[in-house]
Amino acid sequence: MLNFTMNENQRMIADMIRDFGAKEITPFRKEWDDNQHFPLELFKKLGELGLMGVLVPTEYGGSGFTYFEYVTAIAELSKLDPSVGLSMAAHNSLCTGHIMQFGNEEQKKKYLPKLATCEWLGAWGLTEPNTGSDAGNMRTVAKKEGEYYIINGAKNFITHGVSGDVAVVIARTGEVGDSHGMTAFVVEKGTPGFRGGRKEDKLGMRASETAEMIFEDCKVHESQVLGEVGDGFIQSMKILDGGRISIAALSLGIAQGALEASIQYSQERQQFNQPISRFQGISF
Numbered sequence: 001m002l003n004f005t006m007n008e009n010q011r012m013i014a015d016m017i018r019d020f021g022a023k024e025i026t027p028f029r030k031e032w033d034d035n036q037h038f039p040l041e042l043f044k045k046l047g048e049l050g051l052m053g054v055l056v057p058t059e060y061g062g063s064g065f066t067y068f069e070y071v072t073a074i075a076e077l078s079k080l081d082p083s084v085g086l087s088m089a090a091h092n093s094l095c096t097g098h099i100m101q102f103g104n105e106e107q108k109k110k111y112l113p114k115l116a117t118c119e120w121l122g123a124w125g126l127t128e129p130n131t132g133s134d135a136g137n138m139r140t141v142a143k144k145e146g147e148y149y150i151i152n153g154a155k156n157f158i159t160h161g162v163s164g165d166v167a168v169v170i171a172r173t174g175e176v177g178d179s180h181g182m183t184a185f186v187v188e189k190g191t192p193g194f195r196g197g198r199k200e201d202k203l204g205m206r207a208s209e210t211a212e213m214i215f216e217d218c219k220v221h222e223s224q225v226l227g228e229v230g231d232g233f234i235q236s237m238k239i240l241d242g243g244r245i246s247i248a249a250l251s252l253g254i255a256q257g258a259l260e261a262s263i264q265y266s267q268e269r270q271q272f273n274q275p276i277s278r279f280q281g282i283s284f
């Protein structure tokens, strides 16, 4: 039988986020959303709390928790502001998760400690304008030249496409339609030929940055390949399996947040000389 009771770590994380969020998120969330402001400094603070490397083993500077603690953290943040939950989840599950699962020891030692503290913010680029669900049809190409790959193309809808310090990017190294024809690379901000592009003007979760990533003759050393050449698509599908758990936690947090806010409102709002919560249709 499934046990839905929170363990001690989950309770500790939920309490910590409630206290932290009351000071650092709730007072600012409307302004961030109105102005579509991505609050980078907030994520540095979440890094100090251990929430930007929740699943990263402690030997790489992370919190070393399990998915139970991770979904609690996403749901609690999303209760307060789904934009924050989304950005935290994308950083943890996608960029950090990909390096953690498929990086070699040298790559893990180089990137995970900085990602876990959010000294570096992570981005993950699979989606392209014409290849969303059909990601295997991607057009971004990485062409081998000696010890280097030259990446050309554009990714869109990328969380932290502009502000990310390090990106995992999946590019075509083989034929279109071949699920073994794509490879994952780690690309650092400042690499010539790599830049962020247009930021989306979204209807919701406006404080989470969603933007293009553009590659123009971007030269990346072969040591930046994650795992084996040709495994990028299969790796990405595995990463998205974990990402789906995050999206479920995010949705749960939004639903809980909306329920709590509506209960509170129904107890404050008076009609016919009593709180509307007393009426049968609401009944709290």
Ligand SMILES: Cc1cc2nc3c(=O)[nH]c(=O)nc-3n(C[C@H](O)[C@H](O)[C@H](O)COP(=O)(O)OP(=O)(O)OC[C@H]3O[C@@H](n4cnc5c(N)ncnc54)[C@H](O)[C@@H]3O)c2cc1C
Binding pocket: 090, 094, 123, 124, 125, 126, 127, 129, 131, 132, 133, 134, 156, 157, 158, 159, 160, 205, 210
């Ligand atoms: C806020 C936000 C953040 C994101 N962050 C990232 C990120 O960090 N990195 C990244 O790589 N991507 C990111 N994405 C992109 C996201 O992964 C894509 O939006 C997603 O893959 C869907 O692609 P699409 O939007 O092109 O929709 P489409 O693929 O065009 O799908 C449109 C509709 O058709 C349906 N559909 C498509 N194919 C089928 C099928 N075979 N059978 C039945 N129905 C189908 C879909 O379910 C959907 O309803 C983000 C998107 C958003 C909105």
